Amino acid sequence: MDVGALAFDVFGTVVDWRAGVAREAARLLGPDVDAHAFADAWRARYRPSMEEVRSGGRPFVPLDVLHRESLPEALAEVGAGPVPDDVAAELVLAWHRLDPWPDAVPGLTRLRRRFVLAPLSNGGVRLQVDLARRAGLPWDLVLGAEVVGRYKPDPEVYDAAARLLALPPSAVLVVAAHVDDLAAARARGLRTAYVHRPDEFGGTRVPPERDPGADLSVSSLEELAGALGC
Amino acid sequence: MDVGALAFDVFGTVVDWRAGVAREAARLLGPDVDAHAFADAWRARYRPSMEEVRSGGRPFVPLDVLHRESLPEALAEVGAGPVPDDVAAELVLAWHRLDPWPDAVPGLTRLRRRFVLAPLSNGGVRLQVDLARRAGLPWDLVLGAEVVGRYKPDPEVYDAAARLLALPPSAVLVVAAHVDDLAAARARGLRTAYVHRPDEFGGTRVPPERDPGADLSVSSLEELAGALGC
Numbered sequence: 236m237d238v239g240a241l242a243f244d245v246f247g248t249v250v251d252w253r254a255g256v257a258r259e260a261a262r263l264l265g266p267d268v269d270a271h272a273f274a275d276a277w278r279a280r281y282r283p284s285m286e287e288v289r290s291g292g293r294p295f296v297p298l299d300v301l302h303r304e305s306l307p308e309a310l311a312e313v314g315a316g317p318v319p320d321d322v323a324a325e326l327v328l329a330w331h332r333l334d335p336w337p338d339a340v341p342g343l344t345r346l347r348r349r350f351v352l353a354p355l356s357n358g359g360v361r362l363q364v365d366l367a368r369r370a371g372l373p374w375d376l377v378l379g380a381e382v383v384g385r386y387k388p389d390p391e392v393y394d395a396a397a398r399l400l401a402l403p404p405s406a407v408l409v410v411a412a413h414v415d416d417l418a419a420a421r422a423r424g425l426r427t428a429y430v431h432r433p434d435e436f437g438g439t440r441v442p443p444e445r446d447p448g449a450d451l452s453v454s455s456l457e458e459l460a461g462a463l464g465c
Numbered sequence: 466m467d468v469g470a471l472a473f474d475v476f477g478t479v480v481d482w483r484a485g486v487a488r489e490a491a492r493l494l495g496p497d498v499d500a501h502a503f504a505d506a507w508r509a510r511y512r513p514s515m516e517e518v519r520s521g522g523r524p525f526v527p528l529d530v531l532h533r534e535s536l537p538e539a540l541a542e543v544g545a546g547p548v549p550d551d552v553a554a555e556l557v558l559a560w561h562r563l564d565p566w567p568d569a570v571p572g573l574t575r576l577r578r579r580f581v582l583a584p585l586s587n588g589g590v591r592l593q594v595d596l597a598r599r600a601g602l603p604w605d606l607v608l609g610a611e612v613v614g615r616y617k618p619d620p621e622v623y624d625a626a627a628r629l630l631a632l633p634p635s636a637v638l639v640v641a642a643h644v645d646d647l648a649a650a651r652a653r654g655l656r657t658a659y660v661h662r663p664d665e666f667g668g669t670r671v672p673p674e675r676d677p678g679a680d681l682s683v684s685s686l687e688e689l690a691g692a693l694g695c
Contacts (some may be wrong), residue, residue: 299631351594361631364581364605375594377606381629399611401529401591 236408236426236450238463240400241346242355242378244387244411246333247435249343249354249456250366252278255333263322263329268315271437276312280305285357285386295384297359302327330358331365336432340371342456345465353378355396355409357386388419397425410459414446426450428459466638466656466680468693470630471576472585472608474617474641476563477665479573479584479686480596482508485563493552493559498545501667507532507539515587515616525614527589532557560588561595565602566662572686573603575695583608585626585639587616618649627655640689644676656680658689 246252256277257270264270284301287293306323310316318326343352354363354372356379363377378396385391397404404424411417412435417427429446431454436442445452453459476482486507487500494500514531517523536553540546548556573582584593584602586609593607608626615621627634634654641647642665647657659676661684666672675682683689 297631351598359631360606360629364630368581368605374606375598376590376604382612399590400594401527401589 236463237406238350238408238426239402239406240351240353240396241408241410241428242353242396242400242425244409244413244416245354245356245358245363245366246330247432248410248412248430249339249372250333250335250370251434252330252333253435253437256329259326259329259332263325264310264315264318269313273309273313273315275436275439277302277305277309280309281357289386289389295381295386297381298330298357298362299327299359302330328365331362332369333366335370335372336455338455338457340373342458342460343373345460346456346463347373347375349463349465350408351375351400353396353400355379355387355392387416390419390423393420393423393425397423408450410456412442414443414448417446417449421448428453430454430456430459466693467636468580468638468656469632469636470581470583470626471638471640471658472583472626472630472655474639474643474646475584475586475588475593475596476560477662478640478642478660479569479602480563480565480600481664482560482563483665483667486559489556489559489562493555494540494545494548499543503539503543503545505666505669506542507535510535510539511587519616519619525611525616527611528560528587528592529557529589532560558595561592562599563596565600566685568685568687570601570603572688572690575690576686576693577603577605579693579695580638581605581630583626583630585609585617585622617646620649620653623650623653623655627653638680640686642672644673644678647676647679651678658683660684660686660689 243249253274256274260270260273284305288295352374353376359381360377367374380386383392383395397407408426408428409420410428412430412432420427427449428451429449431444451462473479483504486504490500490503514535518525582604583606589611590607597604610616613622613625627637638656638658639650640658642660642662650657657679658681659679661674681692
């Protein structure tokens, strides 16, 4: 593959959103709330919350705004009452404080020697900067939804990645743990690498081991680095 | 100052465009061309080349395109003939291969411990990534003209910096060696730090030692780090 840059999905692919949100929820909501069930309930509202933006029914707003809006329902689903505004704001920031999977930083560090690296996430720009500074993710730049004002899997997000990297789409490799993200990237001519993350949903949902449509399927970013000769 | 992020002008402020362009010109055009005069001639076309975009007369194109367009005139001005397309392309890439001022990397490295750092340049996104990877500039993300589709000093470039950093304008400090850039930033509510770079124009034009309108005036990024407690 004649690839110059790698663009990464982040939630689930690079960082463990479920453990991180549950950690912050346990801290902020106390022991009476099932923190992992709360994380699952909140994440279940992630895609629906973007639909109004994706359909053009409302202007683009960053993911922090959507997380804030879907928070009350997620809390209610696990039997937690409304929370004060300052607690709600802290919960939204849980998504800025997620830990990377153990292979992520070593894998990215190897990959960065040869490739330009960027997140290509639906999380906002500041969210990506906060995650990266906290975890040591060695991005060269931040790409993704907020830069474009569109949410994945809208084609503009993938098109803009190649355009801003000044590369043909076929020289950009999108790395994700989600087959629909990769299918949308391929539809715009980008290359794709699937990462198997069996623990993303805490075992409640098991993703496929491989994506037959992807150029590569790996089970860690260190394996990806090896496969790409880094 | 209650500042969370620093946004840097790059050409002249962080990197020495004149020496870098002259170095590449000497390599590509040979000893018969006055490489520094060529660098000055090309740079003199930088602002005029952006005017048609800034006035709305043509859609946004990245700076590489403007550099390519103004190259023949700059060559002619120093008595150099037209060059083949591959040499022209290499000359355009000279702007991706500029060396930082000696204080830049140590200063930025100190500043990054406390602040989010980004270029806020009229140079394109890929240009910034290439400069940073070559020189070791420790940016957290790339902001600036191409992200917004507008050139400084258009207000949208400064507004977008604060918006994407999720900070109020008054929590973003713009750092530049050019008083007009800082004046435009202040007009949008951002804080400003002036860097005195007496060698930017090789002594042909001497910039002021201080900007009385700026929050801070310094003579290096290491001095800036000290002034900000880093």
